[in-house]
Amino acid sequence: EEERTALRQIARETGSSFARVAQCERQLQRVIREALEGDPEFAALRESARRRREGIDAPIDRALERELARLSGEAFVRALRSSDHRQRVELLDLLLSVSGTGLERAIRAGVATLPGHLRERLFQEAGRRGVLRSIGSAHRSQTKRRETPG
The missing domain is CATH 1.10.1220 (Arc Repressor Mutant)
Incomplete structure (x- = not known):
């Protein structure tokens, strides 16, 4: 009423x-x-409010914050996988622009964990496509220095 x-x-x-x-x-x-x-964070927040005595006034604790971050990451990956090439480029560019050095560290770690042959393939393909040209040549010269007995 x-x-x-x-x-x-x-x-x-x-x-x-x-x-x-x-x-x-x-x-x-x-x-x-x-x-x-379709918002995974909203669903998690709603479920948290239902479970807790304080309801929607309950503070977001560290565990819930981690869960929200995980859900957001999964949703972003799903969006990347279901996007066409142009949309993927836009999504990744947006991610790079908003994340700053945090994403740079994640990219370094991701590239570092690739087996050598996949890292080489990454840089070769980047060179073939004309992107990351300076990085690709720097990578090749470092690889040659390591391979050259000195």
Whole structure:
């Protein structure tokens, strides 16, 4: 009943009919539901609120923060996998622009953990495509120095 009173007050203040205000509210709820439906963080937060006595006022603890980060990472990877090449480039560019040095460290670690033949393939392909040309030549010269008995 309190909700209906608020809607009636909105109708009065805006000079609209109650039916129109109620219709707008339903549309707004639908749009919000659709926007949040696929959001993995929202689902986790909702579930956390249901489990905890404080409900939505419960603070986000470290465990929940880690879970939210994990879910976001998985959602981003799914988006990358389902995107075409142009969209992947845009997503990765966006990720690089917002993440700063944190992502740079992750990329270094990821490249460092690749077996040697895959690292070599990465740089060869980058050179073939004309991207990372200076890095590719630097990598080749370092590889040759290691291979050359000195």
